[in-house]
Amino acid sequence: MNESLLKEHIKKYNEKFNSSPEIVSEDLLEQDKRIKYYRSWTKDKILEMTREDLYEFFSKLWAMVIWGNKKYAVDKIIDGNGIDKLKSRIAEFLWSERDIEKRWDKFRKDMKGFGPAIMSELLCHFHPDKYIIWNSKTLTGLNYLGLDDLPKYNYQLDGKKYKEICQIEQKIAEFLERGSELKDVNLLTVNYFIWDELQIKTAVETDTPEDDEELAKITEEDKRGFVHDEIKEKLAEIGEWLGFKTYTETRVASGSVVDTVWESTVGNMGRIIYVFEVQTKGSIDSLSMNLLKSLNNPAVQGVIAVSDPKQLEKIKKNVADISTLENKLKFWNYTEVLDNHERLARVNESINKLGLVPEGF
Known part of the structure; x- marks a missing residue:
């Protein structure tokens, strides 16, 4: 990882914080609101979810913005897996203390309609100190920082690779906390930073014979x-x-x-x-x-x-x-x-x- 480049952008982000504190404050309030909402769903409450609860639960995710009719998309997830299996697997995936590498791969294998974007967003909202959100913007930002062997496609992001990227963003969180005026930085905060400050395209999107x-x-x-x-x-x-x-x-x-x-x-x-x-x-x-x-x-x-x-x-x-x-x-x-x-x-x-x-x- 290019630490000098990271520090340069943290400095710019800090300047933005000082010049427009209301914008950063809005982001922090939104983060806090999302975390509180999702963490309110304890394991027992997830197991008791109704179809309407599941609709609200999924429709709030950023990963669902691609769907104009979110109800249609959520219905496909529910009907494709069965509501009881869906609730049971989600509760296990989000609240189990088993190693994330194994949990991730098992959930990917067992469940229909779930890609890394939805899975990682749920994990990050439930456990923002441990897990990151993975999407195309995260890929762009980390690639810009010079990180190698990043997963361009979803099938490349298995549990082992997801765990590695979470550890990388933990290091970014440490740099962000030391170099900015942000307090209590978690991995959701890091994602906001990456999406806002590091969206500079590189050759990652260019296909080659290799x-x-x-x-x-x-x-x-x-x-x-x-x-x-x-x-x-x-x-x-x-x-x-x-x-x-x-x-x-x-x-x-x-x-x-x-x-x-x-x-x-x-x-x-x-x-x-x-x-x-x-x-x-x-x-x-x-x-x-x-x-x-x-x-x-x-x-x-x-x-x-x-x-x-x-x-x-x-x-x-x-x-x-x-x-x-x-x-x-x-x-x-x-x-x-x-x-x-x-x-x-x-x-x-x-x-x-x-x-x-x-x-x-």
Whole structure:
């Protein structure tokens, strides 16, 4: 970490504190309010939550700003996991004293609809002295400080890496407390500092051939399914933002259960369906056969294989002699899916902040 650069920005932040104390005071009051709200949910109270409680609980998160209709997004989380399982796992995740590395990975594996942004924000609001909020702004800020091996994509942020980043931000908190007039600095305070002062882009967003090679290696070793599940869920979210109804792990034809489906109804034409299969490991023959079977549903107008460049080439060769698939099968690189998701999320967040659409519309 470039400590000289950090100290330089802490000095600027301190000058802002002195010149506009009301702005910093508002931030501190907001932090305190959010922490008090979330910490009021004890383990027992979480287990007694109603559906309405869960809606309020999740809708207050910054990670939910990308959704214009937050109720729809929260309903998907509740229905995707089951309300009793959801409450039980959240209570365990937030209040257990087990090592965060193991808790993080178990929760990621067991629960649907949760990415690092929601998970880390909840942890930070419940335990601001221990845990940080991870999102694209945090990545930008830490990358600017010269930190290496930061997770560009969600699947790269496992429990071990999250724990490491929390320890890094603990060091930033120490610098911030020594170099500024802020008192009782916690990791939520550090996040505010990073988001306000360190949003200077670097080459972190530039893809290189080495990135593709690394991605291919990661997908082949996707033992916990984090890559597969992240792509599957983000394909669904992209479809939702584009106006489609979306489903994951759904049956579209006899013998064909696919990862993600986009569905639309067009006037008298009826349903139009697009099918996505994510390939991280396993048999390419099975993927090809699954997509071929999906075409038995006359509503399926297109099938898309999603993988890294290396595996996409293998899939193209595999289906070259299957005329039915060759004409309808499209190919989508993982990194393009992830980058498009990030860009659409930013667009949605910006528009939703305008408040043009009434909540729940």
